[in-house]
Amino acid sequence: MALLQIAEPGESAVPHEHKLAAGIDLGTTNSLVAAVRSGVAETLPDEEGRHLLPSVVRYTPEGVVVGEAARAAAAEDPHNTIASVKRLIGRGVEDLKTLGDRLPYEFVDTDSVVPRIKTVAGPVSAVEVSAEILKVLATRAEKTLGGPLTGVVITVPAYFDDAQRQATKDAAKLAGLHVFRLLNEPTAAAVAYGLDREAEGVHAVYDLGGGTFDVSILRLNKGVFEVMATGGDSALGGDDFDRAIAEWVMQQAGIGNEASPNLLRSLMDKARTAKEALAQRDAVEIEVALPDGRHWQGQLDRATMNRLIEPLIRKTISACRRTLRDAGVRPEEIEDVVMVGGSTRTLRVRELVGEFFATEPLVDIDPDKVVAIGAALQADVLAGNKPEDEMLLLDVIPLSLGIETMGGLVEKIIPRNTTIPVARAQEFTTFKDGQTAMAIHVVQGERELVADNRSLARFELRGIPPMVAGAARIRVTFSVDADGLLHVEAEELSQGVKASVEVKPSYGLTDEEIAGMLESSIEHAGEDMAARRLTEQRVEAARVVEALQSALAGDADELLDAAERRIVEQALQDLQQTAENATDSETIKRAIEQLEKSCEFYVERRMNSNIRKAMAGHKVDEFE
């Protein structure tokens, strides 16, 4: 006899056609799977009652081991045991070089852009490792729900770029799962609290994990959830709290920085235990075995811990402030603050967050499970188990998308924090007479110069009909789909020739790099603007030179005598030299004006001659 669940009114499934769905929180350290049963979304435990699946995969000659058993073997078999694979997914060989020193794995030398880790079971990619984790979670869900899954919702950090999102989808496909959609982690958390069922309002999601901090501002408007802005600090988390406490203990116990790694690790463990205990009690005893055999014993009270970690929490509050500014929202406009991540159990975090947003943060749902629960609710809707209109969740792109224009400048087509799905088009033109091809270079980032941003893709539009510079009209369309994947198309409008590119997971950016790119765009805003102006003036000078040269080649013999011609050519040379050597835009601008003045007579003469040519054979009144 099959076991049944209670369905929504009128939504009872036909036998054998249950629309089973699950939400998966594919985490760096731990992963979870959740599902809605009889109207209740819960994370699903394994046979031993464990909800969290450590995101660790071990390859052995006998097969693949995932989870607790794999994690336990990490120390004895580090090369074949892969942890934190989420940091590698969607990353290219180049990106890994920057992470390389910290990774215990051996990578296979290959021409492929996708890096592969050497294991006893052969080389494996991050996508394959992630697929193993997904398979275990999906199997658990299918056993629990009593049938095959029709689809899943997988959560990803709001910061994940195109490559990382695509790679996550590929992993699901490899695990044999149909992905209804990828959902940003903060959005999932808000859904778990049912904020989507309220009429409208602005909410914040404060996600403080072990090693990362993310904050997102969400707006609900006419039943549509929209992520207005995301921000955070990719190198700040509960581990830093532990470190601050451990350092205090070292100071108190007179342990120097030369302490052995084993002692440091044990100090970190004790710090963590103390921190967790102080969420319940006012003070805890800490005992440390010193290298010289003595024991140090001391007491840490909550007030002292708060003093130690407060600067760290303040940093998260600063990030909240910046993100609110990005969203154009004041703290008091935030209605609810959803707390995500184990580190939000620390009472001082809740207090300071509540103070800043002037509202009591939402902490009822286990902060480790809240993302998976939200994903499960969304999966249930997408599977078609809800009579209500499908809720539509919108996300934002984390970094601006644009193309390279003359002189290595970036023209932003979609600014960062634009909600997706989105399509934006802009028209560009040719720079040279008779230009028949255009190189489109797609870049991502906030800086003004291409060199300072990240290159996503390059392609060429060919077959532009030859025209004078500036006459061709080329429309470049950027579209980002609901999963955050980018499609770029260039079209020449008179003939309709087209070229396009899909951004593929060839390489990715680390959270650190994204945060770094955002920071540097603020830091360098002034000099970037100056650099942009300088380059713009250089491009303008080159355009003037180009136009003048092409004019000279056409009609100089007819309109200028030798002396006049020398004046024009000298002016041309002066401008070329100034444009090349000048370090500020004003100098070039003045040189262009100078050239225009000294060549005014020539321009005038050309205009008159052109008008004469055009009017030849016509009566004056035909032009009225």
Place this chain on the structure above:
Amino acid sequence: MAITLSDAAAERIRKFLDGRGSGVGVRLGVKTSGCSGMAYVLEFVDELNDDDAVMEDKGVKIIVDEKSLVYLDGTELDYGKEGLNEGFKFNNPNVKDECGCGESFTV
């Protein structure tokens, strides 16, 4: 005519109704579909229909339409576990034959 709930089933339904935040009770019913004739219906109830009979057992309202009641009379709804899977079970004395999966039956 009566339909009853096991203790486990009653407790679960109360919990699920609580979690859902709305709903007057749970509907038990049958509909004609499935591989061997009839299939069970188990749904939350927000509004009653004209032909609904309302019973109560262990503090839970059980709603059954008149037609279904004929097929379900004497049924006890139970809640149990089979490995990781858990859910509700109809212990229906009227059933003569079930399909292999147990999701549909004949009387």
